[in-house]
Amino acid sequence: MKKLCSILLVMAMTASMLMGCGGKGQDSDKEGKKETTKQEQKADPVEVNVMALKGPTAMGMVKFMNDSDEGTLEDDNTYQFQIAASADEVTPKLVQGEADIAAVPANLASVLYNNTKGKVQVLAINTLGVLYIVESGDTVQSAADLKGKTIYASGKGSTPEYALSYILSSNGIDPASDVKIEWKSEHSECVAALANDPNGIAMLPEPFVTTAQTKNPNIRVALDLTEEWDKIQEGKEEKSALLTGVVVARTDFVKENPEAVESFLDNYEESVEYVNENTQEAAKLVGKYGIVTEEVAKTALPKCNITFVDGDDMKEQLSGYLAVLSEQNPKSIGGALPKDDFYYSR
Numbered sequence: 001m002k003k004l005c006s007i008l009l010v011m012a013m014t015a016s017m018l019m020g021c022g023g024k025g026q027d028s029d030k031e032g033k034k035e036t037t038k039q040e041q042k043a044d045p046v047e048v049n050v051m052a053l054k055g056p057t058a059m060g061m062v063k064f065m066n067d068s069d070e071g072t073l074e075d076d077n078t079y080q081f082q083i084a085a086s087a088d089e090v091t092p093k094l095v096q097g098e099a100d101i102a103a104v105p106a107n108l109a110s111v112l113y114n115n116t117k118g119k120v121q122v123l124a125i126n127t128l129g130v131l132y133i134v135e136s137g138d139t140v141q142s143a144a145d146l147k148g149k150t151i152y153a154s155g156k157g158s159t160p161e162y163a164l165s166y167i168l169s170s171n172g173i174d175p176a177s178d179v180k181i182e183w184k185s186e187h188s189e190c191v192a193a194l195a196n197d198p199n200g201i202a203m204l205p206e207p208f209v210t211t212a213q214t215k216n217p218n219i220r221v222a223l224d225l226t227e228e229w230d231k232i233q234e235g236k237e238e239k240s241a242l243l244t245g246v247v248v249a250r251t252d253f254v255k256e257n258p259e260a261v262e263s264f265l266d267n268y269e270e271s272v273e274y275v276n277e278n279t280q281e282a283a284k285l286v287g288k289y290g291i292v293t294e295e296v297a298k299t300a301l302p303k304c305n306i307t308f309v310d311g312d313d314m315k316e317q318l319s320g321y322l323a324v325l326s327e328q329n330p331k332s333i334g335g336a337l338p339k340d341d342f343y344y345s346r
């Protein structure tokens with residue numbers, strides 16, 4: 001009997017060990033399947049079509065663009081960049097799906113969101129205030145001095161127009177009757193008009209201020225519109241800042257390619273940091289891509305207020321800016337303030 005019990009005990013222990021080994025094998029198989037699933041779930045590389053305006057928005061991307069062209073980016077996506085002279089070239093391509101991501105004027109992002117019923121999201125702020133009033137003479141010392149003047153400007157229907165209108169009206173000047181604004185289709189046309197008019201006054205962003213000064217050393221910056229905006233905000237409980245540009249994406253593209261969007265933002269942020277910290281090298285790239293000449297870029301880059309702001313900070317700054325524009329003219333932001341889904345959250 002004792003012998004039989006011993007045999008049964010050994011058989012039971014052996015079975016237990018075999019079951020244990022079998023369990024470990026199953027766990028190992030499960031872990032292997034999980035790892036395989038993770039690899040399978042990794043998004044396939046996609047082609048990302050990007051557009052930027054000829055100015056600070058494109059200047060912040062030059063390192064990104066160059067790395068893409070040289071094949072030194074760490075992600076596997078393919079990027080196609082296009083630099084446009086005006087927002088009118090960008091809008092239809094974004095709406096029609098020919099562009100996936102684009103750098104546009106801050107207010108235009110809101111207009112697109114409203115006009116497409118939420119088919120556009122803002123990813124990040126890329127440019128702060130870069131607008132200036134310049135002249136050859138010495139007639140403008142304050143915003144009030146613009147009354148009765150003729151101002152060459154471009155950017156009608158976008159940030160430049162509404163920023164200028166806000167500053168004029170806040171200083172007691174009616175933009176419709178107290179000044180004459182001659183709208184040009186591109187900033188370069190304003191530079192040309194200024195060169196042909198010794199007494200001319202123009203509203204220009206960098207780097208076009210520097211371009212104008214290289215053609216006429218007598219041109220001086222009379223007003224920094226960012227400073228003028230800040231003066232108006234003094235004493236207000238809810239303050240806003242003057243913003244120039246943002247990066248937007250098609251909502252469908254964001255939903256379908258979340259990893260590609262994250263990779264784009266990582267690359268763009270690194271590019272902005274590089275441009276702000278390496279003026280000489282960045283200027284060469286700006287010249288390489290024909291945005292402005294290398295010499296102009298060397299002087300202009302530190303004054304272009306190129307930045308990268310995303311997440312909650314982006315939402316706070318941009319929503320405040322759009323609220324100011326809405327109070328002035330609801331049409332400037334597409335008729336209504338965007339809802340929360342307008343702001344991309346990382």
